[in-house]
Amino acid sequence: MRVAQFGLGPIGIESVKLGAAQSSMKLVGGVDIDSWKIGKSLSDLSGIAGMEDARVFPSLVELIAATQPDVILHTASSSATNTLDQLRPAIEHGLTVASTCEELIFPALKSPELAAEFHELAQRKGARIVATGVNPGFVMDVLPIALTGVSREVTSIYVERVVDASTRRQPLQAKIGSGQDPADFRTKFAAGKSGHAGFQQSVALLAHAMGWQLDEIRESCEPVIAASRIATKFFDVAPGQSLGLHQRCIGLAGGETKVVLDLQMYLGAPLPHDAILVKGRPQLNLMVNGGVAGDDATVAALINVVPRLLDASPGLKLVTELRLPLWSNPQWKC
């Protein structure tokens, strides 16, 4: 399987490293807009030997022409419209694409016409495209959905995730509003420039899987304010400034709350965990102690989805339409 990496930021580099360890994958090239990366090899960028001939191109069209990949791993945008725009050449060529694009976890929420167009295009060209990740893509949507496989009845779903952001990468600490003035935090969130992306899409994916027609999705996001000074490798937060976010997203149907997602990501959050409550019969009350670690799990989800995506019929797929998630043992041949 010839695999190329689109987007060579921190997550993209981790994806290259994990992909290179798979006996079923050969990394053949990359795409990035960063001029200093263009022309370098994936070995230069990742420090992993054996990819000296796998070069970085400034565009997907050039990459495809030069390297004939079968699979594209995409980690370059949170926006479904940007992502689909970026990936159009891959779909036109009938390739298989796995993306960490947050909004693409349920693209029909914000862009139903574009999603339908790409689904039709992918089916026609024999291409497959899916988004995955740890959140969205697993902890707050796929895992609670999988739990309901043993439910006779589901009336509502509540998921809570608490993440200590102090050990995470710099872009994430920035995105959650670390060190911001609370007023700036609120302004930026209102402008769509901060906060956890793909939250409404997780709610929509859950509701879709449960067969619930939501009337409304409500989202709010408030800063978690530092009581005392906290310093990480990247931020030094004074009392009164933001440590990160407390974001909530709720799905309502017929006046009833059907889905509640509650996310706290901030520097120094104590007792990180993921908790799921499926109300119904039987009641299901699940706790992941320590929580599912973000960056490792996102890259793992991306690599692990590839064999399952290749097994699916062509189209723009939801990750819930693929077979059961599982670890791809790197010693396996596909």
Add this chain to the structure above:
Amino acid sequence: MRVAQFGLGPIGIESVKLGAAQSSMKLVGGVDIDSWKIGKSLSDLSGIAGMEDARVFPSLVELIAATQPDVILHTASSSATNTLDQLRPAIEHGLTVASTCEELIFPALKSPELAAEFHELAQRKGARIVATGVNPGFVMDVLPIALTGVSREVTSIYVERVVDASTRRQPLQAKIGSGQDPADFRTKFAAGKSGHAGFQQSVALLAHAMGWQLDEIRESCEPVIAASRIATKFFDVAPGQSLGLHQRCIGLAGGETKVVLDLQMYLGAPLPHDAILVKGRPQLNLMVNGGVAGDDATVAALINVVPRLLDASPGLKLVTELRLPLWSNPQWKC
């Protein structure tokens, strides 16, 4: 979808009730060997109106001829060889079969040739067959496998399940050895006449999903001894007698322990729970508080698997080969 129920014990009756609530399913008949049930209707047996014409037949051949079902729900045996023997007419007719047969969760473990023969037969006839349930089929195999969807690396998997059997149905309390003398308990387990069925198959399914070639599966089962008298609706257990079982099953590869399943099912077990530890990167430590309730969840798993099985290609399938488990909202039409 015309659906028939094969096996009308307590679980079969619950399956009929839940199936009857699905707008996509019409219950058309049943099969049982119990002479007093034969000729009765599913409404007679379940107390649910609307199935007065759905009769119980003494054999699957007669049921198929009389009712032309599309789907068979099977809850009549723990043995894979018995189950496949019972279901041969359904496979010959190209039907879709979901079963709670414990050993069928990984039929190749004990009966590789029979499993291969039925897979080939099902493919040729356009039939689909899968086994599911809560355990085996979910808590100790499918759920830990699904968790590894966010794993970069998995080195070993440990699952612990503690069930308070005091509120469960009589056959289960008997099967786990409630009220037995400890010596009788050990004799019966050694003769394969008691204990939790399908345990070795759960280990084999986990190892198969992880790409591990096991050299050996070891299983042990000891009684949990009553310190004081405990009485349920069905059993009165004196001090020194068995309250139930503590069963362990371990899978080894290359001298390393890769899978450990530890099950305690006994009358009055305090703090029932399911716990999963996936060792690797990231470490995943999950707890289902209270545990997943057995009988409700088994019937739910059986009904919920049907739409996913219908989406799969023909054959004798593993439940891990189907798309993500999820609740079938009964108001949906397939």
